[in-house]
Amino acid sequence: MSPLEATYRRALRLYPAGWRAANEDVVIGTLLDEAEDTGRVLPRLAEVASLAVHGLSASLGAFGPRFAGTRDRLASLAFGAGLALAVVMFFGTEWIPWQSEELYTPAEMVGPFASATVLVNVLWFAGAVFTIAGRQHLARGALLLTVPVSVLAILLVDLVPVLWNRPPATALAFLMVLASVACLGRVARHDMFVVAVVVAIAFAGITALVYTMDGVPLPWRPDRAWVVAAAGWWPALLIFLSIGLNFTRARTWSTPLLGLGIVWAGFSTITGWAQHPDAFVVVVSAGAVALGAIIGLAAHLLGRGYQLRMVAPQPKTD
Amino acid sequence: MTTDEVREPTFLILAALADGKKHGYALIKEAAEMSEQRVQLKVGTLYAALDRLTQAGAVRSAGDEVVSGRHRRYFELTADGAVMLEREAARLESNARQARARLKTRFAAGGVESLA
Secondary structure (H helix, E strand, O other), X not given: OOHHHHHHHHHHHHOOHHHHHHHHHHHHHHHHHHHHHHOOOOOOHHXXXXXXXXXXXXXXXHHHHHHHHHHHHHHHHHHHHXXXXXXXXXXXXXXXXXXXXXXXXXXXXXXXXXXXXXXXXXXXXXXXXXXXXXXXXXXXXXXXXXXXXXXXXXXXHHHOOXXXXXXXXXXXXXXXXHXXXXXXXXXXXXXXXXXXXXXXXXXXXXXXXXXXXXXXXXXXOOOOHHHHHHHHHHHHXXXXXXXXXXXXXXXXXXXXXXXXXXXXXXXXXXXHHHXXXXXXXXXXXXXXXXXXXXXXXXXXXXXXXXXXXXXXXXXXXX | OOHHHXXXXXHXXXXXXXXXXXXXXXXXXXXXXXXXXXXXOOHHHHHHHHHHHHHOOOEXXXXXXXEOOEEEEEEEEOHHHHHHHHHHHHHHHHHHHHHHHHHXXXXXXXXXXXXX
């Protein structure tokens, strides 16, 4: 094999294996025909670059259709989770008339709301309404608008401290990530609402559990730091749910759940550290998630084997 | 694939196949010749376009052969490809006619420099 041919074959490695098996020799033949006709013994850089670009493009294109289902599920999942969080934030922390204690002075509030976070919540609600109406583009627009609104809500309060209360920056950052992910694919209305309802109910359940347990005196940790650590339960829950779905072969759900769980884990750990910067919080929240991730990964690998056995060809009976 | 998506390299490939089947390097040479050496197709671009055209049903493989140890694959235009080429050629002709008509109006109005 000439050095010229070897260089071209290396450049073709960026194409998908299936494409190479069908076309590599033919493409090499064309490249060598062209080199011979023009009297070249060295490859043209532009030709190699062109092969690299088209090879990558073909590889991504081959991956795209397989990834599309998972990407759309992830978008639905992120939209549902974000919507549930927006509802929880709206009624749980932003809508002040329902608060039992007087937390803020009227000057610090935005009308009856605690902070400008309410604008982000409303944009999420608008996104849900547009999705119901089948206007995906408008829904994406509303979600993408939450990003500059969130940033402005945080930055403006730094410039004018008396404007309103400081919005919860970590929660808003998490919502920004969810909004961005939700815009990546096509959101299915049914999936989005199922996820929103499940997350909202689970959120209420975990919150109730945390408050109940908060009243129980724990000799090993008398302060509220473990409540913050409980935030780590969320991603752990998602990851364990992903394991269950993996065994039911619902991989288009289990993989996005695993991804969301890991992203959520990062934010939980940051929130926990910001509120209680001690090793206990990080160990409990990150430890729960790491355990979930390890078991989740193992389950995915086992699940793959399980699925391979399920689709193995049956012995011939004739 | 819609007519609007037919770019010049793709158009030249279709045109090169209009009078019979050809292999990869023959298509590159013919595209250069038809465009008066303006379009020099790279091999990666050629096969990406052929993949797209094959998927669109405009082109199909017309057999492989080995010449001097090199593999060659021939391609030919399908009936759909011929329709696509005819439609695109008509569109380009129509656009060219419209452009020329407007240029004539511009020159007839006077006070405008000629193309020469």
